[in-house]
Every structure is written in structure tokens, then in C-alpha cells.
Amino acid sequence: MTVQLLFYQDAKPVTSDRHRDVSIKTGHSYAFARNVNSVPVTAVEFAQAAAEYPIVFAGTEQSIMPAVILGVKQTENLYVDDAGNWSGKYVPAFVRRYPFVFSSDASGRTFILNIDESFEGINREGRGERLFDSDGQQTRYLKEVLGFLQDYQSRFQRTKRYCDLLKSLGLLQPMQAQFNLNSGERRSLAGFMTVDRQKLKAIDAADLQAMFGNDELECTYLHLHSLRHFANMLERMPASGPDVEDRSEPAPEATSAKAKRETGKATGRKGGDETDVRLPQA
Template identity: 50%
Template sequence: MSKQLLIYERVVPLSSEAHRDVSVKMSDSFDFARDLNSVPLLAAEFASAVPDHPIVFAGQGDAIFPAIILGLEQDANLCVDAEGGWTGGYIPAFLRRYPFVFSQEAGNFTLCIDEGFAGLNRDGRGERLFDVDGNRTSFLQNMLTFVSQYQAQFERTRLFCQRLASLDLLEPAQARFSTPAGRSGTLSGFMTINRDRLKAIPEASLHEMFATDELELCFIHLHSLQNINRLGNRVPAAEAVATAAE
């Protein structure tokens, strides 16, 4: 897996002064995610993502975080088609919150927007961010609520990963894949939970992880790994699109 690439180009804080007359025309296109072969996944999303995606862990130290694999090669997302449509089933919240995001400074969070987003305009197309009096519109308030909920779940997920690390449950992993056309390869650069170590954790930790649903998250992750071969099955269609484009 490649290092997580940023999808934001020009992130700026939202303000009624700078964005009073700005509107956002949301789109069904996921072109902005075309070059991502993985994206972060919140713990609250595991159950929704498991029918469609392999769930792994990436990063190091305090930066370990769950991720879903979207492609088998660097800079290749098999879940976005030639028109920018999403074909991968569940869409992670990391992508659904775009072009909005929180920035953090000295413990304070500020709602920001990517001014590189193609739907940003001053022509009145889509949803206004502020009304004529400079107050948040219902659209912007809904986005603020969504991003706030994302941030809260981010912290919960970070604590889950800290527990996995403290119990030494994660290990580097590789996965072999094959395509219907006969091509095979190996995917690496991620971590998975060691099942034997999970079954051997202290009883006190076991009870606590059961009570917090973290034990369920562990087994959802392990079950999801079979989806790597499902990604392999997407490759022929993706290659056909590339050939047609050439």
C-alpha cells in the first residue's frame, strides 16, 4: 500500500467574510480519489465496509489507523470508473466529507474547505454556505455536524488502535492476489491482527474489549481480508477502460 495521499489541494478556514457569496455544487464524481489505493476508515464504519472492502491497519507508532484497500497497485483506485463514478459499494466517510475538513491548532478545531474543489463557485450554483446576513445556511450546518461526528469517531478509532498496539496484536502482512486474466501479485505495506495473539490476550482486556465492541471490530477486520481477491476481480474491467482510453 502506498502512503496515504492527500485529496485536499488548498485548505482554508471557512468564514462569513471570505465566503459570504460562495456556493458549493456537490457532485457524484470521485475523480479526486482516483489515485488513492487506500483511505482511512473509522471504527464505526467497519460493519458497513466489510461486505465490500478489505480492512487493514497502516502507519506507525501513534499514527496507526484502520484503512480500506481500494487498489492493488500504487496510485490506482479500482473503485472509481472512467467517468468518476464510485463502483466499490460502501463509500468511506473520509471521502464523503470532501471538500470539508477540520484543521486543528492548539486543541481547537476549525471547519475548512478545499478551495481547489471544482464545485466551489460564486455563481450561485448549488448550496450557499452563508446567507446574506453572514449566518450559516442549513447546508453548511449539516456539513459541520457531519465533520464534527467524523472527528469524534476519529478519536474513538485512535484509542482502539492504541489498545491493539499496547497488546501487541498487530503484525506486518502481505497478501497474494490474482486476476481472472491470470495475473498475480503481492500486496504489502500494511498490518493485520494476529489471530493467535488475539485469543491469548489477558482476561481483563478481553472483557473490556467485549464491553466496548472492540473485540467485534477485530473479527470484522479479520473476516474482511477475504475481500482482497474481490479487488483482483475488478482489475480486468479497469484494464479494459484504460485500454479504451488509450
């Protein structure tokens, strides 16, 4: 059984026997996401996510997914403050679905609803929303949760097909972002890919028309334009944070007077501490 994990610590299948008297206190903090530097996003989220986060592609040879970058360090989320508030305007669906998550069998066609039992809002004192009524039937809240996750899973599969297309067309290139901190320390963010602009311009007319018709071309340019937010993200760091210099050719518009990014092909070049973008297995 496969469970999409990242900040899930103790995911268990939701059943009326185990969770009949369980309630979920809503309006909880996002402290659970404080130590993740990236989370997956689906293609339908690109329009909103690209307005404030860098969107990249990451994963394994078998499974590539888009992700938004949230921090430079491995356990850093610049969008969750000390009080657990999410300071960005858009909260990715992967985060909003917590503490619920689907697990799947080996075929990937059967899904079971799970809940992270380590979630601070889970209780048996009736605080918040019940999962089951006194007869063991699903409450309206639980049905809405199931609907949200079913919709998410459908969008996830569509996004996977989009990523498979980018891969089959040879449009993805390994990249790394390098940051020069004011302290003199050098950090690298690696383990992700971006679309190669020149290769995108060179694809044949039939593939281009197909991408346009499926809104995949729009998603691709939203991704490319979002890379400018590496600079905006760094401005969230303390005043002693990094000064980043941009020497990249593909997206000169991604620079700013206060902070700039440096990206280049991942060819084994390292400097200082290197951080990877790692996504959960789907």
C-alpha cells in the same frame, strides 16, 4: 497546523469574509479519489465497510488507523470508474466529507473547518448550496457540514483509542500482499498491519471482556473477515489483471477460484513493484 490530506490540494479555512458568496454544487463525481489506493475508516464504519473492502491498519509508529484497500497500485482506485462514479455500495465517510476537512492546532484540541478550493463544485454563481447567507451567517447546509465533521472527529478519536489498544496488547503484525499478474509481473502491497489471530486468542480474560464490552472485539473480527475481499477486489481488474495465489495460514476462507491473495509477514521480502499503504496525518 495539521490538516488531514490525501486528495485535498488547496485547503483553506472557511470564513464569511472569504466564502460569503461561495456555493457548493452537490452531487459531484468522485473523480477526486480516483488516484488513491486506500482511505481511512473509523471503527463505526467497520460493519458496512467489511462487507466489501479489505480493512487493514496503517500509519506511523505514533498514529495507527484502519484503512480500506481500494487498489493494488499506488495511484489506483478500482472503485471509481471513468465517469467518476463510486461503484462500491458503501462510500467511506472520509470520502463523503470532501471537499471539507478539519485542521487542528499543535495541541490537537482546536479544530477549524477548511474547504478544498480546488474542488470542481465550488463556485460563486449560486449553483448548489450556499455556505453563508447575505448577512454572513452560516446556512443550514454549512451547519450540517459542521455537524458531520464534528461527529467524524469524535469517531476518529474513539477509533484511535481502539488502535492504541491493539498496539498495547501486541496484536498487530506487519503484513504484505503479493500478487502474481497474468503477464508474469509480480506486485506487492506493503506498509500495513493485520491482527494476529493466535495472539488475539491468547489475551487474558479481563482484556477480552473489556474488548467485548466496548464492541472492540466485534470490530477486530470484522477486520479479520474483511481480508477475504482482497480476492473480490482483484476481480474488478480487467481480464488481463492478476492471478493471485493464497499461501497464507490465517484466513484460508479469503480465497476464490478466480482470484486468491497471498499474505505473509513483512520481513524484507520483495518481488517486482512494491506499493505501500499510506494514510494522511491526523
